[in-house]
Amino acid sequence: MPNPISAQLRFAVLATDVVCFRVASGRLEVLLAKVHLPPFYKNRWGLPGGIILADETAEQSVERHLKTKAGIAQVYKEQLATFSRIDRDPRNRVVSVAYLALMHGGEEREPTATETRWCPLAEVPKLAYDHDEILAAATERLRSKLSYTNIARYLMPRAFTFSELQRAYESVLGHVLDKRNFRKRFLSLGLVRATGKKRKEGAQRPAELFAFTGTGLRTLGL
Amino acid sequence: MPNPISAQLRFAVLATDVVCFRVASGRLEVLLAKVHLPPFYKNRWGLPGGIILADETAEQSVERHLKTKAGIAQVYKEQLATFSRIDRDPRNRVVSVAYLALMHGGEEREPTATETRWCPLAEVPKLAYDHDEILAAATERLRSKLSYTNIARYLMPRAFTFSELQRAYESVLGHVLDKRNFRKRFLSLGLVRATGKKRKEGAQRPAELFAFTGTGLRTLGL
DNA sequence: ACTATTGGTGTATAGCATACACATATGCCC
DNA sequence: GGGCATATGTGTATGCTATACACCAATAGT
Numbered sequence: 001m002p003n004p005i006s007a008q009l010r011f012a013v014l015a016t017d018v019v020c021f022r023v024a025s026g027r028l029e030v031l032l033a034k035v036h037l038p039p040f041y042k043n044r045w046g047l048p049g050g051i052i053l054a055d056e057t058a059e060q061s062v063e064r065h066l067k068t069k070a071g072i073a074q075v076y077k078e079q080l081a082t083f084s085r086i087d088r089d090p091r092n093r094v095v096s097v098a099y100l101a102l103m104h105g106g107e108e109r110e111p112t113a114t115e116t117r118w119c120p121l122a123e124v125p126k127l128a129y130d131h132d133e134i135l136a137a138a139t140e141r142l143r144s145k146l147s148y149t150n151i152a153r154y155l156m157p158r159a160f161t162f163s164e165l166q167r168a169y170e171s172v173l174g175h176v177l178d179k180r181n182f183r184k185r186f187l188s189l190g191l192v193r194a195t196g197k198k199r200k201e202g203a204q205r206p207a208e209l210f211a212f213t214g215t216g217l218r219t220l221g222l
Numbered sequence: 223m224p225n226p227i228s229a230q231l232r233f234a235v236l237a238t239d240v241v242c243f244r245v246a247s248g249r250l251e252v253l254l255a256k257v258h259l260p261p262f263y264k265n266r267w268g269l270p271g272g273i274i275l276a277d278e279t280a281e282q283s284v285e286r287h288l289k290t291k292a293g294i295a296q297v298y299k300e301q302l303a304t305f306s307r308i309d310r311d312p313r314n315r316v317v318s319v320a321y322l323a324l325m326h327g328g329e330e331r332e333p334t335a336t337e338t339r340w341c342p343l344a345e346v347p348k349l350a351y352d353h354d355e356i357l358a359a360a361t362e363r364l365r366s367k368l369s370y371t372n373i374a375r376y377l378m379p380r381a382f383t384f385s386e387l388q389r390a391y392e393s394v395l396g397h398v399l400d401k402r403n404f405r406k407r408f409l410s411l412g413l414v415r416a417t418g419k420k421r422k423e424g425a426q427r428p429a430e431l432f433a434f435t436g437t438g439l440r441t442l443g444l
Numbered sequence: 445a446c447t448a449t450t451g452g453t454g455t456a457t458a459g460c461a462t463a464c465a466c467a468t469a470t471g472c473c474c
Numbered sequence: 475g476g477g478c479a480t481a482t483g484t485g486t487a488t489g490c491t492a493t494a495c496a497c498c499a500a501t502a503g504t
Contacts, residue, residue: 011276014234014317054233054315058306082304082319084280093276095236097304097317163481180484181462188460203471204481385450402453403493425502426450 012084012093016061017049017131019080019098019138020072023155023168024105027120030135033069034115035128040090046128047135048116049096058097066101070116075103076154076217080138088130098134100141102154146172149219150191153212159195161207162186186210189220234306234315238283239271239353241302241320241360242294245377245390246327249342252357255291256337257350262312268350269357270338271318280319288323292338297325298376298439302360310352320356322363324376368394371441372413375434381417383429384408408432411442 020031033048035041048069052061059077066072080098088094119125121139126132145151146169155168166182186192193213198206242253255270257263270291274283281299288294302320310316341347343361348354367373368391377390388404408414415435420428 012236012274014236052234052306052317055308057308058304058317079303081301082280084274084319086277086279095274095280095319097306161482178463179482180464183483184485185461200470202481203479205469205483207482383451400494401451402495405452406454407492422501424450425448427452427500429451 012095014052014058015049015094015096016052016058016065017047017083017096017098017134018062018066018077018101019047019135020066020070020075020101020103021121021138021142021155022103022105022118023171024118026167026171027122028171029105029118029120030124031070031072032117032119032124032127037091037128041128044128045117045119045125047098047131052097059099061097062099062101072101072103075101076151077101080134080141083130083134085130096134098137100138102142102151104155104157143172148221149217150212151217153217156212159197159209159211161199161209163207165192165210191218234317236274236280237271237316237318238274238280238287239269239305239318239320239351239356240284240288240299240323241269241357242288242292242297242323242325243343243360243364243377244325244327244340245393246340248389248393249344250393251327251340251342252346253292253294254339254341254346254349259313259350263350266350267339267341267347269320269353274319281321283319284321284323294323294325297323298373299323302356302363305352305356307352318351318356320359322360324364324373326377326379365394370443371439372434373439375439378434381419381431381433383421383431385429387414387432413440 018031022029022031031048032045035044035046048065050061050065052058056064058079062077063073066075077099080100082095082097084095086093088096124135127135142151152165152168155172156165162179162183165186166177166179169182170176190213192210195209195211197209199209200206240253244251244253253270254267257266257268270287272283272287274280278286280301284299285295288297299321302322304317304319306317308315310318346357349357364373374387374390377394378387384401384405387408388399388401391404392398412435414432417431417433419431421431422428
Protein backbone atom coordinates (compact mmCIF):
# COMPACT_ATOMS: atom_id res chain seq x y z
CA MET A 1 0.00 0.00 0.00
CA PRO A 2 2.25 2.78 -1.23
CA ASN A 3 1.47 6.25 -0.07
CA PRO A 4 -0.12 8.15 -2.99
CA ILE A 5 2.12 11.13 -2.44
CA SER A 6 5.49 9.52 -2.76
CA ALA A 7 4.49 6.66 -5.02
CA GLN A 8 4.58 8.91 -8.05
CA LEU A 9 8.00 10.21 -7.13
CA ARG A 10 11.51 9.28 -7.98
CA PHE A 11 12.51 11.01 -4.79
CA ALA A 12 12.16 10.65 -1.06
CA VAL A 13 9.81 12.51 1.24
CA LEU A 14 11.39 14.59 3.98
CA ALA A 15 10.43 14.52 7.63
CA THR A 16 11.76 15.44 11.05
CA ASP A 17 11.89 13.51 14.32
CA VAL A 18 12.70 15.00 17.71
CA VAL A 19 14.32 13.47 20.73
CA CYS A 20 13.12 15.79 23.48
CA PHE A 21 14.73 15.20 26.88
CA ARG A 22 14.00 16.56 30.32
CA VAL A 23 15.17 15.73 33.82
CA ALA A 24 12.26 15.15 36.20
CA SER A 25 12.42 13.68 39.71
CA GLY A 26 16.12 13.15 39.17
CA ARG A 27 15.57 10.95 36.10
CA LEU A 28 16.22 11.56 32.43
CA GLU A 29 12.98 11.33 30.46
CA VAL A 30 12.17 11.32 26.72
CA LEU A 31 9.03 12.52 25.04
CA LEU A 32 7.28 9.73 23.14
CA ALA A 33 4.36 9.84 20.73
CA LYS A 34 1.90 7.11 19.87
CA VAL A 35 2.27 5.45 16.48
CA HIS A 36 -0.77 3.67 15.11
CA LEU A 37 -0.20 2.48 11.60
CA PRO A 38 -1.73 -0.90 10.83
CA PRO A 39 -0.65 -3.31 9.60
CA PHE A 40 2.89 -2.23 10.41
CA TYR A 41 2.62 -0.72 13.86
CA LYS A 42 -0.29 -1.19 16.24
CA ASN A 43 -0.21 1.12 19.23
CA ARG A 44 3.54 1.40 19.32
CA TRP A 45 5.49 4.33 20.70
CA GLY A 46 7.85 6.42 18.65
CA LEU A 47 9.43 9.84 18.58
CA PRO A 48 7.29 12.86 17.80
CA GLY A 49 7.80 14.27 14.31
CA GLY A 50 6.36 14.53 10.84
CA ILE A 51 6.67 15.95 7.37
CA ILE A 52 8.71 19.00 6.42
CA LEU A 53 6.46 21.29 4.40
CA ALA A 54 7.65 23.10 1.32
CA ASP A 55 7.70 26.47 3.06
CA GLU A 56 9.42 25.57 6.30
CA THR A 57 12.94 24.70 7.35
CA ALA A 58 13.74 21.52 9.22
CA GLU A 59 13.92 23.45 12.46
CA GLN A 60 10.54 25.06 11.87
CA SER A 61 9.11 21.63 11.17
CA VAL A 62 10.40 20.42 14.52
CA GLU A 63 8.87 23.42 16.27
CA ARG A 64 5.53 22.84 14.57
CA HIS A 65 5.35 19.16 15.46
CA LEU A 66 6.44 19.69 19.06
CA LYS A 67 3.84 22.39 19.46
CA THR A 68 1.05 20.46 17.75
CA LYS A 69 1.62 17.07 19.31
CA ALA A 70 2.73 18.00 22.80
CA GLY A 71 2.08 21.69 23.27
CA ILE A 72 5.79 22.29 23.75
CA ALA A 73 7.39 25.50 22.52
CA GLN A 74 10.51 27.55 23.13
CA VAL A 75 12.91 24.76 23.87
CA TYR A 76 16.56 24.35 23.01
CA LYS A 77 17.08 22.42 19.78
CA GLU A 78 20.06 21.25 17.79
CA GLN A 79 20.30 19.14 14.70
CA LEU A 80 21.43 15.61 15.35
CA ALA A 81 21.72 13.71 12.07
CA THR A 82 19.74 12.66 9.05
CA PHE A 83 18.51 9.10 8.75
CA SER A 84 18.03 7.80 5.26
CA ARG A 85 17.90 3.99 5.36
CA ILE A 86 15.69 2.97 2.49
CA ASP A 87 13.35 0.74 4.50
CA ARG A 88 13.21 2.86 7.64
CA ASP A 89 9.54 3.63 7.00
CA PRO A 90 7.55 0.54 6.00
CA ARG A 91 5.10 2.48 3.85
CA ASN A 92 7.30 4.50 1.56
CA ARG A 93 10.56 6.32 1.26
CA VAL A 94 10.96 8.86 4.05
CA VAL A 95 14.22 10.54 5.02
CA SER A 96 14.22 12.07 8.45
CA VAL A 97 16.25 14.92 9.90
CA ALA A 98 16.53 14.17 13.62
CA TYR A 99 16.83 16.86 16.28
CA LEU A 100 17.83 16.88 19.91
CA ALA A 101 15.66 19.08 22.12
CA LEU A 102 16.12 19.85 25.81
CA MET A 103 13.84 21.34 28.43
CA HIS A 104 13.60 21.41 32.19
CA GLY A 105 11.06 19.45 34.15
CA GLY A 106 10.33 22.08 36.76
CA GLU A 107 8.10 24.18 34.59
CA GLU A 108 5.08 21.88 34.57
CA ARG A 109 4.76 21.85 30.83
CA GLU A 110 2.87 18.61 30.53
CA PRO A 111 1.97 17.32 27.06
CA THR A 112 -1.47 18.50 25.98
CA ALA A 113 -2.32 15.53 23.81
CA THR A 114 -2.96 12.16 25.41
CA GLU A 115 -1.08 10.65 22.54
CA THR A 116 2.26 11.75 23.95
CA ARG A 117 3.94 10.93 27.23
CA TRP A 118 7.20 11.40 29.12
CA CYS A 119 9.05 8.15 29.57
CA PRO A 120 12.14 7.56 31.75
CA LEU A 121 15.00 6.66 29.44
CA ALA A 122 15.61 3.36 31.19
CA GLU A 123 12.02 2.28 30.56
CA VAL A 124 11.67 3.17 26.89
CA PRO A 125 10.02 0.30 24.99
CA LYS A 126 11.00 -0.85 21.52
CA LEU A 127 10.09 2.06 19.27
CA ALA A 128 8.61 2.25 15.78
CA TYR A 129 10.65 2.87 12.62
CA ASP A 130 14.37 3.37 13.30
CA HIS A 131 13.60 5.49 16.34
CA ASP A 132 15.65 3.31 18.67
CA GLU A 133 18.67 4.22 16.62
CA ILE A 134 17.80 7.91 16.65
CA LEU A 135 17.27 7.84 20.40
CA ALA A 136 20.65 6.16 20.88
CA ALA A 137 22.33 8.84 18.80
CA ALA A 138 20.62 11.58 20.80
CA THR A 139 21.56 10.03 24.12
CA GLU A 140 25.14 9.74 23.03
CA ARG A 141 25.22 13.35 21.83
CA LEU A 142 23.77 14.64 25.07
CA ARG A 143 26.15 12.57 27.19
CA SER A 144 29.21 13.75 25.37
CA LYS A 145 28.18 17.39 25.15
CA LEU A 146 27.57 17.50 28.90
CA SER A 147 31.31 17.04 29.37
CA TYR A 148 32.61 19.76 27.10
CA THR A 149 29.83 22.36 26.92
CA ASN A 150 27.40 24.05 29.28
CA ILE A 151 24.47 22.36 27.52
CA ALA A 152 23.11 21.36 30.92
CA ARG A 153 21.72 24.88 31.21
CA TYR A 154 18.86 23.80 28.98
CA LEU A 155 17.96 20.93 31.29
CA MET A 156 17.82 23.22 34.33
CA PRO A 157 15.38 25.93 35.39
CA ARG A 158 16.60 29.51 35.80
CA ALA A 159 17.76 28.95 39.37
CA PHE A 160 18.84 25.63 40.84
CA THR A 161 20.91 24.12 43.59
CA PHE A 162 24.17 22.34 43.06
CA SER A 163 22.54 19.11 44.14
CA GLU A 164 19.93 19.44 41.43
CA LEU A 165 22.55 20.21 38.81
CA GLN A 166 24.63 17.27 39.92
CA ARG A 167 21.62 14.95 39.86
CA ALA A 168 20.93 16.05 36.28
CA TYR A 169 24.49 15.16 35.31
CA GLU A 170 24.35 11.87 37.13
CA SER A 171 21.07 10.86 35.54
CA VAL A 172 22.41 11.54 32.07
CA LEU A 173 25.89 10.13 32.58
CA GLY A 174 24.67 7.14 34.52
CA HIS A 175 27.25 7.30 37.29
CA VAL A 176 27.85 9.30 40.46
CA LEU A 177 30.18 12.26 40.72
CA ASP A 178 32.20 13.79 43.53
CA LYS A 179 30.39 16.68 45.14
CA ARG A 180 33.42 18.85 45.85
CA ASN A 181 35.08 18.42 42.48
CA PHE A 182 31.78 19.00 40.70
CA ARG A 183 31.22 22.27 42.49
CA LYS A 184 34.81 23.38 42.08
CA ARG A 185 34.74 22.78 38.35
CA PHE A 186 31.62 24.84 37.65
CA LEU A 187 32.75 27.70 39.82
CA SER A 188 36.33 27.83 38.58
CA LEU A 189 35.15 27.79 34.97
CA GLY A 190 32.71 30.55 35.78
CA LEU A 191 29.81 28.58 34.33
CA VAL A 192 27.46 29.33 37.20
CA ARG A 193 27.08 32.17 39.68
CA ALA A 194 25.43 32.33 43.08
CA THR A 195 22.15 34.24 43.06
CA GLY A 196 22.38 34.99 46.77
CA LYS A 197 19.03 33.36 47.40
CA LYS A 198 18.50 30.13 49.25
CA ARG A 199 15.96 27.38 49.03
CA LYS A 200 14.58 25.73 52.15
CA GLU A 201 13.22 22.34 51.47
CA GLY A 202 12.62 19.96 54.34
CA ALA A 203 14.60 19.08 57.40
CA GLN A 204 18.10 20.08 56.31
CA ARG A 205 20.43 22.95 55.73
CA PRO A 206 19.06 25.38 53.08
CA ALA A 207 20.75 25.18 49.68
CA GLU A 208 22.15 28.17 47.85
CA LEU A 209 20.59 28.88 44.46
CA PHE A 210 22.76 29.25 41.36
CA ALA A 211 22.17 30.32 37.78
CA PHE A 212 24.13 29.76 34.59
CA THR A 213 26.20 32.73 33.51
CA GLY A 214 25.98 34.35 30.08
CA THR A 215 23.57 33.18 27.44
CA GLY A 216 23.55 30.41 24.91
CA LEU A 217 25.64 27.33 24.46
CA ARG A 218 29.31 27.63 25.33
CA THR A 219 32.00 25.17 24.33
CA LEU A 220 34.73 24.76 26.91
CA GLY A 221 38.43 24.60 26.26
CA LEU A 222 38.52 27.04 23.36
CA MET B 223 11.01 29.04 -13.77
CA PRO B 224 10.10 26.43 -11.24
CA ASN B 225 11.49 22.97 -11.70
CA PRO B 226 8.67 20.74 -13.03
CA ILE B 227 9.46 17.98 -10.58
CA SER B 228 9.16 19.87 -7.35
CA ALA B 229 6.66 22.48 -8.54
CA GLN B 230 3.82 20.02 -8.17
CA LEU B 231 4.90 19.10 -4.66
CA ARG B 232 4.06 20.29 -1.24
CA PHE B 233 7.40 18.89 -0.19
CA ALA B 234 11.08 19.52 -0.68
CA VAL B 235 13.49 17.68 -2.95
CA LEU B 236 16.42 15.95 -1.29
CA ALA B 237 20.03 16.21 -2.34
CA THR B 238 23.55 15.67 -1.04
CA ASP B 239 26.65 17.84 -1.15
CA VAL B 240 30.17 16.68 -0.35
CA VAL B 241 33.09 18.55 1.08
CA CYS B 242 35.98 16.35 0.01
CA PHE B 243 39.36 17.32 1.46
CA ARG B 244 42.88 16.14 0.76
CA VAL B 245 46.32 17.31 1.75
CA ALA B 246 48.59 17.82 -1.24
CA SER B 247 51.97 19.54 -1.32
CA GLY B 248 51.48 20.32 2.34
CA ARG B 249 48.27 22.27 1.73
CA LEU B 250 44.66 21.44 2.53
CA GLU B 251 42.61 21.27 -0.66
CA VAL B 252 38.91 20.90 -1.32
CA LEU B 253 37.21 19.40 -4.34
CA LEU B 254 35.05 21.90 -6.27
CA ALA B 255 32.60 21.37 -9.12
CA LYS B 256 31.49 23.81 -11.74
CA VAL B 257 27.99 25.24 -11.42
CA HIS B 258 26.45 26.68 -14.55
CA LEU B 259 22.86 27.66 -13.98
CA PRO B 260 21.78 30.84 -15.71
CA PRO B 261 20.40 33.22 -14.82
CA PHE B 262 21.38 32.50 -11.21
CA TYR B 263 24.92 31.22 -11.47
CA LYS B 264 27.18 31.65 -14.47
CA ASN B 265 30.35 29.57 -14.29
CA ARG B 266 30.55 29.59 -10.53
CA TRP B 267 32.17 26.94 -8.41
CA GLY B 268 30.33 24.90 -5.83
CA LEU B 269 30.57 21.61 -4.00
CA PRO B 270 29.98 18.37 -5.89
CA GLY B 271 26.62 16.78 -5.15
CA GLY B 272 23.14 16.10 -6.48
CA ILE B 273 19.80 14.47 -5.98
CA ILE B 274 19.15 11.51 -3.68
CA LEU B 275 17.27 8.91 -5.70
CA ALA B 276 14.37 6.96 -4.27
CA ASP B 277 16.36 3.76 -4.01
CA GLU B 278 19.56 5.04 -2.48
CA THR B 279 20.62 6.28 0.95
CA ALA B 280 22.24 9.65 1.45
CA GLU B 281 25.62 7.99 1.70
CA GLN B 282 25.08 6.07 -1.53
CA SER B 283 24.09 9.30 -3.21
CA VAL B 284 27.36 10.87 -2.12
CA GLU B 285 29.30 7.90 -3.44
CA ARG B 286 27.50 8.07 -6.76
CA HIS B 287 28.09 11.78 -7.25
CA LEU B 288 31.75 11.62 -6.22
CA LYS B 289 32.29 8.74 -8.61
CA THR B 290 30.39 10.32 -11.49
CA LYS B 291 31.69 13.84 -11.24
CA ALA B 292 35.25 13.29 -10.13
CA GLY B 293 36.00 9.58 -10.52
CA ILE B 294 36.60 9.32 -6.79
CA ALA B 295 35.66 6.15 -4.90
CA GLN B 296 36.50 4.41 -1.66
CA VAL B 297 37.06 7.44 0.49
CA TYR B 298 36.23 8.08 4.13
CA LYS B 299 32.88 9.81 4.56
CA GLU B 300 30.89 11.06 7.49
CA GLN B 301 27.65 12.95 7.65
CA LEU B 302 28.04 16.60 8.49
CA ALA B 303 24.64 18.25 8.73
CA THR B 304 21.49 18.90 6.73
CA PHE B 305 20.90 22.32 5.25
CA SER B 306 17.31 23.31 4.76
CA ARG B 307 17.11 27.08 4.33
CA ILE B 308 14.13 27.71 2.13
CA ASP B 309 15.92 29.89 -0.43
CA ARG B 310 19.21 28.03 -0.46
CA ASP B 311 18.55 26.92 -4.03
CA PRO B 312 17.26 29.75 -6.25
CA ARG B 313 15.23 27.43 -8.50
CA ASN B 314 13.15 25.45 -6.07
CA ARG B 315 13.06 23.88 -2.67
CA VAL B 316 16.05 21.60 -2.16
CA VAL B 317 17.19 20.27 1.19
CA SER B 318 20.74 19.01 1.21
CA VAL B 319 22.46 16.45 3.41
CA ALA B 320 26.10 17.50 3.54
CA TYR B 321 28.97 15.05 3.97
CA LEU B 322 32.61 15.38 4.88
CA ALA B 323 34.94 13.18 2.83
CA LEU B 324 38.67 12.73 3.24
CA MET B 325 41.35 11.25 1.03
CA HIS B 326 45.09 11.41 0.69
CA GLY B 327 46.86 13.30 -2.04
CA GLY B 328 49.62 10.80 -2.62
CA GLU B 329 47.56 8.39 -4.62
CA GLU B 330 47.31 10.41 -7.80
CA ARG B 331 43.57 10.16 -8.04
CA GLU B 332 43.01 13.20 -10.17
CA PRO B 333 39.45 14.18 -11.08
CA THR B 334 38.38 12.66 -14.36
CA ALA B 335 35.98 15.39 -15.39
CA THR B 336 37.30 18.80 -16.34
CA GLU B 337 34.35 20.25 -14.51
CA THR B 338 35.90 19.54 -11.13
CA ARG B 339 39.16 20.73 -9.61
CA TRP B 340 41.14 20.65 -6.37
CA CYS B 341 41.39 24.06 -4.80
CA PRO B 342 43.58 25.06 -1.84
CA LEU B 343 41.29 26.01 1.00
CA ALA B 344 42.79 29.47 1.32
CA GLU B 345 41.99 30.22 -2.34
CA VAL B 346 38.38 29.03 -2.52
CA PRO B 347 36.24 31.62 -4.33
CA LYS B 348 32.71 32.57 -3.35
CA LEU B 349 30.67 29.44 -3.97
CA ALA B 350 27.17 28.88 -5.33
CA TYR B 351 24.10 28.18 -3.16
CA ASP B 352 24.92 28.03 0.56
CA HIS B 353 28.08 26.10 -0.13
CA ASP B 354 30.28 28.61 1.69
CA GLU B 355 28.37 27.79 4.82
CA ILE B 356 28.67 24.04 4.24
CA LEU B 357 32.39 24.36 3.60
CA ALA B 358 32.81 26.34 6.80
CA ALA B 359 30.99 23.66 8.77
CA ALA B 360 33.14 20.94 7.23
CA THR B 361 36.36 22.80 7.94
CA GLU B 362 35.33 23.32 11.52
CA ARG B 363 34.41 19.64 11.92
CA LEU B 364 37.71 18.47 10.47
CA ARG B 365 39.72 20.88 12.61
CA SER B 366 38.07 19.82 15.82
CA LYS B 367 38.09 16.10 15.08
CA LEU B 368 41.77 16.24 14.35
CA SER B 369 42.33 17.02 18.02
CA TYR B 370 40.31 14.26 19.62
CA THR B 371 40.25 11.43 17.08
CA ASN B 372 42.68 9.71 14.74
CA ILE B 373 40.74 11.02 11.73
CA ALA B 374 44.02 12.16 10.20
CA ARG B 375 44.53 8.56 9.10
CA TYR B 376 42.18 9.23 6.20
CA LEU B 377 44.25 12.17 5.02
CA MET B 378 47.44 10.08 4.98
CA PRO B 379 48.63 7.25 2.75
CA ARG B 380 49.31 3.82 4.24
CA ALA B 381 52.87 4.71 5.27
CA PHE B 382 54.13 8.18 6.01
CA THR B 383 56.82 10.06 7.87
CA PHE B 384 56.22 12.08 11.00
CA SER B 385 57.06 15.20 9.06
CA GLU B 386 54.31 14.48 6.57
CA LEU B 387 51.80 13.77 9.31
CA GLN B 388 52.74 16.94 11.10
CA ARG B 389 52.47 18.99 7.92
CA ALA B 390 48.95 17.59 7.43
CA TYR B 391 48.00 18.71 10.94
CA GLU B 392 49.57 22.10 10.48
CA SER B 393 47.85 22.72 7.16
CA VAL B 394 44.45 21.92 8.67
CA LEU B 395 44.94 23.65 12.00
CA GLY B 396 46.65 26.65 10.46
CA HIS B 397 49.47 26.90 12.95
CA VAL B 398 52.80 25.19 13.63
CA LEU B 399 53.31 22.45 16.19
CA ASP B 400 56.25 21.31 18.25
CA LYS B 401 58.03 18.38 16.65
CA ARG B 402 58.96 16.56 19.84
CA ASN B 403 55.60 16.89 21.54
CA PHE B 404 53.80 15.90 18.35
CA ARG B 405 55.80 12.72 18.02
CA LYS B 406 55.56 11.90 21.70
CA ARG B 407 51.79 12.21 21.70
CA PHE B 408 51.16 9.86 18.79
CA LEU B 409 53.57 7.26 20.08
CA SER B 410 52.42 7.35 23.69
CA LEU B 411 48.78 7.05 22.62
CA GLY B 412 49.73 4.13 20.39
CA LEU B 413 48.09 5.76 17.37
CA VAL B 414 50.94 5.00 15.03
CA ARG B 415 53.58 2.31 14.82
CA ALA B 416 56.94 2.23 13.10
CA THR B 417 56.99 0.06 9.99
CA GLY B 418 60.76 -0.45 10.20
CA LYS B 419 61.22 0.94 6.70
CA LYS B 420 62.83 4.22 5.86
CA ARG B 421 62.40 6.70 3.08
CA LYS B 422 65.39 8.37 1.50
CA GLU B 423 64.52 11.60 -0.14
CA GLY B 424 67.23 14.05 -1.03
CA ALA B 425 70.26 15.24 0.81
CA GLN B 426 69.26 14.54 4.38
CA ARG B 427 68.85 11.87 6.98
CA PRO B 428 66.35 9.17 5.88
CA ALA B 429 62.97 9.33 7.62
CA GLU B 430 61.38 6.38 9.35
CA LEU B 431 57.99 5.34 7.94
CA PHE B 432 54.98 4.96 10.22
CA ALA B 433 51.46 3.60 9.81
CA PHE B 434 48.28 4.13 11.81
CA THR B 435 47.47 1.28 14.15
CA GLY B 436 44.17 -0.60 14.17
CA THR B 437 41.40 0.17 11.72
CA GLY B 438 38.71 2.76 11.53
CA LEU B 439 38.07 5.96 13.39
CA ARG B 440 39.05 6.03 17.04
CA THR B 441 37.95 8.62 19.55
CA LEU B 442 40.54 9.45 22.18
CA GLY B 443 39.97 9.86 25.87
CA LEU B 444 37.27 7.22 26.22
C1' DA C 445 85.98 17.04 4.48
C1' DC C 446 82.79 20.55 4.67
C1' DT C 447 78.12 22.29 4.23
C1' DA C 448 73.26 22.25 3.89
C1' DT C 449 69.08 19.98 5.05
C1' DT C 450 65.77 17.31 7.34
C1' DG C 451 65.33 13.63 10.93
C1' DG C 452 65.31 12.46 15.66
C1' DT C 453 65.65 12.82 20.87
C1' DG C 454 64.79 14.24 26.78
C1' DT C 455 63.82 17.03 30.69
C1' DA C 456 61.74 20.47 33.64
C1' DT C 457 57.47 22.90 34.78
C1' DA C 458 52.81 24.25 35.38
C1' DG C 459 48.09 23.43 35.23
C1' DC C 460 44.30 20.27 35.69
C1' DA C 461 41.68 16.22 37.22
C1' DT C 462 41.10 13.19 40.96
C1' DA C 463 40.70 11.25 45.47
C1' DC C 464 39.16 11.88 49.89
C1' DA C 465 36.49 13.36 55.35
C1' DC C 466 34.35 16.25 58.34
C1' DA C 467 31.68 20.38 60.03
C1' DT C 468 27.07 23.04 59.29
C1' DA C 469 22.25 24.32 59.07
C1' DT C 470 17.80 23.07 59.31
C1' DG C 471 13.11 20.22 60.76
C1' DC C 472 11.29 16.84 63.47
C1' DC C 473 10.57 14.07 67.41
C1' DC C 474 10.74 13.16 72.03
C1' DG D 475 15.06 22.37 74.45
C1' DG D 476 18.17 18.57 73.26
C1' DG D 477 19.26 15.14 70.22
C1' DC D 478 18.81 13.03 65.71
C1' DA D 479 18.28 12.67 60.77
C1' DT D 480 19.30 14.68 56.43
C1' DA D 481 21.23 17.28 52.83
C1' DT D 482 24.53 21.27 52.41
C1' DG D 483 29.13 23.00 52.09
C1' DT D 484 34.27 23.18 52.27
C1' DG D 485 40.33 22.26 51.31
C1' DT D 486 44.42 19.71 50.40
C1' DA D 487 47.59 16.38 48.54
C1' DT D 488 48.83 13.75 44.49
C1' DG D 489 49.53 12.17 39.86
C1' DC D 490 49.03 12.91 35.13
C1' DT D 491 49.12 15.48 30.99
C1' DA D 492 50.29 19.36 28.08
C1' DT D 493 53.83 22.52 27.11
C1' DA D 494 58.17 24.77 26.44
C1' DC D 495 62.59 24.35 24.81
C1' DA D 496 68.03 23.00 22.10
C1' DC D 497 71.13 20.01 20.27
C1' DC D 498 73.06 15.89 17.76
C1' DA D 499 72.52 12.54 13.61
C1' DA D 500 72.37 10.94 8.90
C1' DT D 501 72.50 11.74 4.38
C1' DA D 502 73.74 14.15 -0.61
C1' DG D 503 76.17 17.33 -2.96
C1' DT D 504 80.21 20.00 -3.70
